[in-house]
Amino acid sequence: MKELAIGIDGGGTSCRAAVADRDGNVLGRGKAGPANILSDLENSLLNIVESARQALSDSGLDAESVASVVSVVGVAGANVMDYGQRIERALPFTEGRVVTDALISLQGALGDADGIVGAFGTGSVYSARRDGRLKGIGGWGFIVGDQASGARLGRDLMERSLLAHDGVRPASPITEAVMTEYGNDPERIVEFAHTARPKDFARYAPMVFKHAAEGDVVAVGIVRDAATAIGESLDALLWPECPSICLLGGLAEAYEPWLSERYKPLLARPKNDALQGAVELAVKLLNDKQRGAA
Numbered sequence: 001m002k003e004l005a006i007g008i009d010g011g012g013t014s015c016r017a018a019v020a021d022r023d024g025n026v027l028g029r030g031k032a033g034p035a036n037i038l039s040d041l042e043n044s045l046l047n048i049v050e051s052a053r054q055a056l057s058d059s060g061l062d063a064e065s066v067a068s069v070v071s072v073v074g075v076a077g078a079n080v081m082d083y084g085q086r087i088e089r090a091l092p093f094t095e096g097r098v099v100t101d102a103l104i105s106l107q108g109a110l111g112d113a114d115g116i117v118g119a120f121g122t123g124s125v126y127s128a129r130r131d132g133r134l135k136g137i138g139g140w141g142f143i144v145g146d147q148a149s150g151a152r153l154g155r156d157l158m159e160r161s162l163l164a165h166d167g168v169r170p171a172s173p174i175t176e177a178v179m180t181e182y183g184n185d186p187e188r189i190v191e192f193a194h195t196a197r198p199k200d201f202a203r204y205a206p207m208v209f210k211h212a213a214e215g216d217v218v219a220v221g222i223v224r225d226a227a228t229a230i231g232e233s234l235d236a237l238l239w240p241e242c243p244s245i246c247l248l249g250g251l252a253e254a255y256e257p258w259l260s261e262r263y264k265p266l267l268a269r270p271k272n273d274a275l276q277g278a279v280e281l282a283v284k285l286l287n288d289k290q291r292g293a294a
Helices: 041-058 063-068 083-090 101-110 150-165 173-181 186-195 198-202 205-213 217-237 252-258 261-266 274-293
Strands: 004-010 015-021 026-032 070-075 095-099 115-120 124-130 133-138 245-248
Touching (some): 004 101, 015 274, 101 124, 150 173, 150 205, 173 217
16 A cells, blocks of 8 residues: 555544545545543544544545554643653554644644634634744643634633623523523533533524624623633734734634724735645655665
């Protein structure tokens, strides 16, 4: 079998994989469940491998050939303690490398060019490349980080709904809708919050943006706070000659109208997505491996 590389984007909602030849031509794609390695390491590993198997099957190859391919897996939490290393050691590939989702997002959006990338899906993370040097911030998980992520929007909505229920802050249509969903029982919201995973909170993000667009005071406050957090993170990475800022992920477009005007001249459309970034890095790893063996 010819030498192949698999790039995997391990997201909080699903894992996407693509298998490519050494020239970067994508031969097949696969998809499996989420990869939240900080909260569910075992199932994340299963889904990462399953997405690779699906991609191989889609390309007409035996799924068991997963053991003979080179892979790069981008996943949130790879920079936390030894989580990334634990996944890397357990991968069945002939050579597997685990990197942050920020790195594959950066590679996909910018290729080899300089610039800043912010990715907003179930989680959030930022990265920059300046004169070839990389810097990343965020990606710490929604409990203590991931500001402006879908999970944080949902978590913030639950918090504001409980504050409104207690009369600490004003209620609004969106907090009333949440209370109605949970039978006007705050204890049910608390029960949800203590068992929910990031993707469970993130499903409320579209609801927050919808109500914010309609002028709901609570939803507007949540989105404005998130947009402020985005600005703070961009400022931490920005430099005077920065050529571009790319916003990625399912929430990127929704945030654009809420950002400060000073960022908008720098906003650029990404060249590709995070999965393509993972594929490019996997192909580079494959070719480096072959050159080293020559």
